[in-house]
Amino acid sequence: MKREIDARGLACPGPVIAAKKAIEEAGDCVIVVDNEAARDNVCRMARSQGCTAKVGEDAGTFSIHITAGGGPGKTEAVVPSTGPTVVVFPSDKMGQGDDELGTVLIKGFFHALGEVSPKPDTLIFFNAGVKLTVQGSEVLEDLHSLEEQGANILVCGTCLDFYGLKEKIQAGTVSNMYDIVETMLSAGKVIRI
């Protein structure tokens, strides 16, 4: 008998957190939600954890059947797991060229990151990239949503200090070069923005 979690009526990110807990504790489980956003978010999180998610719908209620990763020996074949995906942000812009355009692109990048899957496991911000994680950043909402879905966000402490932004950090955890280097070296792939 699979564990069944009734997440109807829970505000975002309640259903995702409840589902994550159920997967960690019970493995296979069924999450019941009452809206499409919760359905999509729970499915995305489950897949990011290497699980499969199948959705049944009945009169506006969605039952998401989650099968824990590695189950029936097929997850591995479908998703070749070679280690975590790490995305690094050395700048608060996307690409080099026009700064205004680079700012728009990075905002678009974070929005799209929230919409697609699979999600990166870790995001690392250093040099001017740390500006994306502090008060006034226009991508904070997206960063918080990624964190809620399980992404690990590392922010270079040296860099925050250099820019005088240490007190203003609003997303992620202040990290150091050892964590950053270890995370990069143990990654399946590192994507530099």
Place this chain on the structure above:
Amino acid sequence: MTSEDPYLIALFPSTSGALMAEKLFKREGIPHKIIPVPRHISSDCGVCLRFSASERQRAETTLAGKVDIQDICPI
């Protein structure tokens, strides 16, 4: 977003139009988010402005005569 106040997106003929519109929205204090144009609307790599349907009137007034709008549509 609630079901009573869904999001709309404003599309512009150029990226610089979207940038200009973002500046005007900021100045007017209209809550918005600049996002890539959804794939089901265009396969081009464009950006557009997302805002709440309840702000439509204010959005149109703010942009009128200043920025060419290609379309305003539900997301």
